Amino acid sequence: MSRSGARSSARDLERYAKLFASRTSVMTSSAMRDLMAITERPEVISLAGGLPDTSTFPPELFAKVTAQMAAKVTAKALQYAPTEGMAATKDVIAEVMAAEGTVGIDPEDVLVTTGGQQVIDLVCKTLVDPGDVIIAEAPTYPGAVPSFSAYQADVVQIELDADGMRVDLLEETLDRLEAEGRRPKFIYTIPNFHNPGGVTMSLPRRQRLVSIARERELLVLEDNPYGLLRFEGEPLPTLRSLDGGDFVIYLGTFSKILAPGLRIGWAVAPRPVLQKMNVGKQGADLNSSSMTQLFAAEYFSIPGQWRAYLDSLCDLYRGRRDVMLEALAEHFPPEATWSRPHGGLFLWVTLPDYIDTTDLLARALQENVAFVPGRAAFLDGRGASSMRLNFSMVGDADIREGVRRIGEVIREQVEFYGTLTGTHRAVPPAAPEVPAVDPGLADVLPLPRRDDAAGGRGSNSA
Numbered sequence: 001m002s003r004s005g006a007r008s009s010a011r012d013l014e015r016y017a018k019l020f021a022s023r024t025s026v027m028t029s030s031a032m033r034d035l036m037a038i039t040e041r042p043e044v045i046s047l048a049g050g051l052p053d054t055s056t057f058p059p060e061l062f063a064k065v066t067a068q069m070a071a072k073v074t075a076k077a078l079q080y081a082p083t084e085g086m087a088a089t090k091d092v093i094a095e096v097m098a099a100e101g102t103v104g105i106d107p108e109d110v111l112v113t114t115g116g117q118q119v120i121d122l123v124c125k126t127l128v129d130p131g132d133v134i135i136a137e138a139p140t141y142p143g144a145v146p147s148f149s150a151y152q153a154d155v156v157q158i159e160l161d162a163d164g165m166r167v168d169l170l171e172e173t174l175d176r177l178e179a180e181g182r183r184p185k186f187i188y189t190i191p192n193f194h195n196p197g198g199v200t201m202s203l204p205r206r207q208r209l210v211s212i213a214r215e216r217e218l219l220v221l222e223d224n225p226y227g228l229l230r231f232e233g234e235p236l237p238t239l240r241s242l243d244g245g246d247f248v249i250y251l252g253t254f255s256k257i258l259a260p261g262l263r264i265g266w267a268v269a270p271r272p273v274l275q276k277m278n279v280g281k282q283g284a285d286l287n288s289s290s291m292t293q294l295f296a297a298e299y300f301s302i303p304g305q306w307r308a309y310l311d312s313l314c315d316l317y318r319g320r321r322d323v324m325l326e327a328l329a330e331h332f333p334p335e336a337t338w339s340r341p342h343g344g345l346f347l348w349v350t351l352p353d354y355i356d357t358t359d360l361l362a363r364a365l366q367e368n369v370a371f372v373p374g375r376a377a378f379l380d381g382r383g384a385s386s387m388r389l390n391f392s393m394v395g396d397a398d399i400r401e402g403v404r405r406i407g408e409v410i411r412e413q414v415e416f417y418g419t420l421t422g423t424h425r426a427v428p429p430a431a432p433e434v435p436a437v438d439p440g441l442a443d444v445l446p447l448p449r450r451d452d453a454a455g456g457r458g459s460n461s462a
C-alpha cells in the first residue's frame with residue numbers, strides 16, 4: 001500500500017498479488033459503493049444512492065431514545081452480546097414482522113445481524129461452495145453482487161416483469177439445471193418494491209414460488225427491506241408466511257423503516273441453517289452492536305412511535321416518487337420506459353439498446369448528476385441500457401433538476417444516434433405519442449405520459 005494510503009500503485013499490487021486468495025480475482029466491488037465517493041461531492045445531485053432520508057428523524061426523538069437507553073441499560077449497551085442477538089431486539093423484530101402479516105415468529109428462529117447485508121453474506125457463507133448455482137432475479141440487488149462473487153457462485157438470473165420474477169422461466173431454468181445435474185443452493189428474490197426493478201411480486205407468483213421450493217426442496221432467500229414502505233395498494237403475504245418456515249430464509253432490516261446507521265438486520269431461517277449462520281457470524285463479528293440493538297428495542301417500545309414515523313416516510317417518499325414520475329414524463333425522450341413502483345425507494349428506467357448507461361454516467365457526472373448504471377444489477381453483462389433512479393434521498397427540486405440533466409444527456413445520445421443512422425428527428429418533435437410499455441418491466445406507465453406532460457410541464461424533444 002502506498003504511504004498516502006489513497007490508492008495502490010502498480011508496484012504495491014505486484015508486491016501483494018501473490019498473497020491474495022484466488023477468490024479475490026473474481027470479487028467485484030459494488031457499483032453503488034464505488035459511486036458513493038463521487039456522489040458525496042456537494043455539487044452532484046445523486047439519484048444513485050439507496051439511502052433513506054435520515055434527516056427526517058427528529059433529533060429530540062434520537063436524544064430521548066438515547067437518554068432512556070442510558071438510564072436503563074448503559075452497562076449492557078457497552079457490553080458484548082449473544083451472537084444470535086439480544087432478547088429485547090428479537091421481540092421487537094417479531095412485532096415488526098407481525099405488522100407485515102408474518103405472525104407467530106419464534107425469537108429462537110431469529111438471528112440478529114449487522115444489517116440485512118450480513119444475511120446475504122452469511123447465507124452464502126453457509127451454503128455456497130465455488131461454482132455452486134444461485135438463482136437471482138434479472139436485475140438483482142447490486143449490493144448482493146460482491147457477496148455472490150466473493151463466494152464464487154455461478155449466478156443464474158431470471159427475468160422480472162411487472163409481477164416480479166418470471167416463475168415460469170424459473171421452472172424452465174430449474175429443469176435445465178436438473179438435467180445438467182446442478183441443484184441451486186438458493187433462489188434469491190426481493191418480492192416487494194424490488195431494488196432495483198421497482199416491481200412487486202404478485203400473489204399467484206408468490207404462491208407458485210413457494211410451491212416450487214417445497215416440491216423441489218429448494219431454499220429461497222426472501223430479501224424484504226421495503227415491504228413496510230408501501231405507498232399504495234394492499235400488502236401481500238411474505239413468502240415466509242406462505243411457506244411456514246421450511247424452505248424460506250427471511251431477511252429483514254431496520255435500515256429503511258428506522259435508520260441504516262444502526263446496522264441492524266435479521267434472518268429468520270430453518271433451525272439447522274440458522275445454527276450454521278450463527279457460527280459464520282461468530283467468525284465475522286461475534287455479535288451485532290449491543291448499543292444499536294438496544295436503541296432499536298427502546299425506540300420500538302414507545303407506543304405508536306415507529307408506525308407514525310413509518311407513515312411519515314411513506315408520505316414523503318410517495319410525494320417524491322410522484323415528482324420523479326412527472327419529471328421523467330417531462331424530460332425523458334419517448335424512447336425511454338420506466339417502472340412505476342408502489343413503494344420502496346427506486347425506479348428502473350430502460351433506454352433504447354444503442355445507449356450504454358455506463359458511458360452515459362460518465363457524461364452525466366460532467367453535468368453533476370448520478371444514477372446507477374443497469375449493468376451493476378447483472379452478473380452476466382446484461383442491463384447495459386438501463387438505469388436505477390432513487391427518489392427517497394433528494395428533495396423535489398433536485399429530483400426535477402437531476403432528471404432534467406439526465407434527460408438532456410440521453411437526448412444527446414438519441415440525437416447522435418439519429419445523426420449516425422440517418423434517422424435523426426427534427427427538434428422539437430412531432431406530436432408525441434403514448435410510449436410503448438416496456439415489455440420486461442411493464443408496471444410501467446400504463447398512462448399516456450405525453451398527455452400528462454402537456455399540462456404545462458414542458459414538451460419532450462428528442
Ligand SMILES: Cc1ncc(COP(=O)(O)O)c(C=O)c1O
Nearest residue numbers: 050115116117141195253255265
Ligand atoms: C434489497 C436489499 N437487500 C439488502 C440491503 C441491505 O440493507 P442493510 O444492510 O442496510 O440492512 C439493501 C440495502 O439497500 C437492499 O436494497
